[in-house]
Amino acid sequence: MPHHIRVRAGAVIMEKDSILLIEFNDENGLHYNLPAGGAEPGETVREAAVREAKEEASVDVEAGPLAFVYEYAPHTAEGRFGETHSLCLMFECLLKEGSQAKLPENPDSHQTGVRWVKLSELHEIILYPNIKEHILKYAHNKRNLELIEEHKLGDYSADSEGNRLEENMQKAER
Numbered sequence: 001m002p003h004h005i006r007v008r009a010g011a012v013i014m015e016k017d018s019i020l021l022i023e024f025n026d027e028n029g030l031h032y033n034l035p036a037g038g039a040e041p042g043e044t045v046r047e048a049a050v051r052e053a054k055e056e057a058s059v060d061v062e063a064g065p066l067a068f069v070y071e072y073a074p075h076t077a078e079g080r081f082g083e084t085h086s087l088c089l090m091f092e093c094l095l096k097e098g099s100q101a102k103l104p105e106n107p108d109s110h111q112t113g114v115r116w117v118k119l120s121e122l123h124e125i126i127l128y129p130n131i132k133e134h135i136l137k138y139a140h141n142k143r144n145l146e147l148i149e150e151h152k153l154g155d156y157s158a159d160s161e162g163n164r165l166e167e168n169m170q171k172a173e174r
Contacts (some may be wrong), residue, residue: 008088009048010036012067013059013095014139020101022056023113030118031126036088044149045062049091057114058102061093064145068134081128092144137174 012034013020021032035056039048046063053061067090074083095101101114117125119139122132 004082004085004162006086007039008086009039009045009052010034010088010090011053011057011061011063012135012138013050013053013061013093013101014058015116018116018118019122019135019139020057020059021115021117021125022108022111023115024108024110025112026110029095029126030112031128032115033128034090036090038086042071045089046147047052049089051131051160053093056105056108056111056152058100058104060096060099062096063091063093065092066090067092067126067138067144068130068131070106070129070134071144072129085174089147 006065011020020035022035024031024033035053037055038050040043040051043051049063053059056063057089067088070088072081072084072086074085076079101116103111103114111143122136127135
């Protein structure tokens with residue numbers, strides 16, 4: 001079944017003045033991506049970001065707040081990067097202690113490395129998608145977006161103090 005919009009998740013992993021990127025060399029030449037991929041059935045987008053970091057960079061991370069969101073709409077980009085419309089939620093992630101980035105045992109097709117790239121050198125590489133300026137702005141401002149996760153919300157039948165709404169309505173009628 002084709003997806004109308006594919007939901008993707010990824011990891012923004014920064015340490016000191018560098019960002020962790022996945023290196024590829026294919027028919028488009030040498031280029032980089034943030035670790036990211038499609039969310040699978042049965043996992044949250046936050047879990048997908050953690051899994052993608054492990055699969056693509058062999059790192060264990062803790063997914064923090066939502067850093068930014070980007071959309072790829074093929075009809076606005078002449079299908080340059082395929083025909084799948086996608087929305088990618090990128091999470092700020094922290095490396096767990098002792099975790100070292102390296103090429104995985106079974107890398108993605110055309111993946112040639114995992115590299116720490118200095119933010120000051122980001123303008124010298126090809127990054128897909130071309131969100132270099134957005135990454136630099138994020139690194140400078142560190143303004144996160146809030147991801148509201150429905151499964152963490154309170155019960156619809158209770159107010160902010162946990163009182164059942166039915167009980168409150170009965171009290172109000174007395």
